Amino acid sequence: AQSVTQLGSHVSVSEGALVLLRCNYSSSVPPYLFWYVQYPNQGLQLLLKYTTGATLVKGINGFEAEFKKSETSFHLTKPSAHMSDAAEYFCAVRLGVNYGGSQGNLIFGKGTKLSVKP
Amino acid sequence: DVKVTQSSRYLVKRTGEKVFLECVQDMDHENMFWYRQDPGLGLRLIYFSYDVKMKEKGDIPEGYSVSREKKERFSLILESASTNQTSMYLCASSPAGDIYNEQFFGPGTRLTVL
Numbered sequence: 657a658q659s660v661t662q663l664g665s666h667v668s669v670s671e672g673a674l675v676l677l678r679c680n681y682s683s684s685v686p687p688y689l690f691w692y693v694q695y696p697n698q699g700l701q702l703l704l705k706y707t708t709g710a711t712l713v714k715g716i717n718g719f720e721a722e723f724k725k726s727e728t729s730f731h732l733t734k735p736s737a738h739m740s741d742a743a744e745y746f747c748a749v750r751l752g753v754n755y756g757g758s759q760g761n762l763i764f765g766k767g768t769k770l771s772v773k774p
Numbered sequence: 775d776v777k778v779t780q781s782s783r784y785l786v787k788r789t790g791e792k793v794f795l796e797c798v799q800d801m802d803h804e805n806m807f808w809y810r811q812d813p814g815l816g817l818r819l820i821y822f823s824y825d826v827k828m829k830e831k832g833d834i835p836e837g838y839s840v841s842r843e844k845k846e847r848f849s850l851i852l853e854s855a856s857t858n859q860t861s862m863y864l865c866a867s868s869p870a871g872d873i874y875n876e877q878f879f880g881p882g883t884r885l886t887v888l
Contacts, residue, residue, distance in 0.1 A: 665814065690876055697884075698881055699864055700866075700877075702878075761807075
């Protein structure tokens with residue numbers, strides 16, 4: 657069965673510091689991986705996704721993530737944190753093959769809340 | 775601009791009431807989803823639908839039902855609301871066929887059951 661683990665429910669960084677949010681997955685088939693961001697009292701917005709090809713994926717707002725198959729990881733990074741990055745971040749995995757009606761389903765991690773200190 | 779809308783941002787109901795949460799998408803997506811979000815538990819899938827009048831149970835369907843009479847609209851129904859259904863409810867949609875595509879989310883409905 658597929659699963660997603662996000663290490664650290666809360667991460668705090670100073671403005672200008674590196675942001676690193678960790679995500680590990682388990683999957684018996686090649687995964688498709690996603691990072692979403694949720695600002696307070698809003699829905700989820702896609703930051704970036706890995707499907708096939710280049711393992712370093714760039715997303716919006718200066719975020720990027722690297723798919724490492726050997727480590728089953730898809731960590732999210734940003735070189736320099738901004739106050740506006742304070743939000744909750746969710747990693748998600750999707751099966752890489754269709755299986756009937758569930759082809760659109762995602763499995764989400766429990767989320768990491770990022771705080772940015774001035 | 776693609777859009778998923780939910781009928782209410784905030785809702786307060788009493789125990790035992792029947793509650794309807796509505797979700798509409800304007801992207802002609804086949805798949806639609808209802809999640810609930812609770813602190814420390816992430817998003818949990820309640821029900822999903824991959825076609826009109828089709829529905830499938832997710833991970834936590836107990837106490838909920840859904841309706842999809844039109845492609846663009848997916849309703850979540852709490853037949854008899856209970857306090858443990860106080861939560862944030864998120865609707866999402868995605869296209870069928872292209873498995874690379876992400877899900878698009880609505881702004882959420884924060885439901886409080888007293």
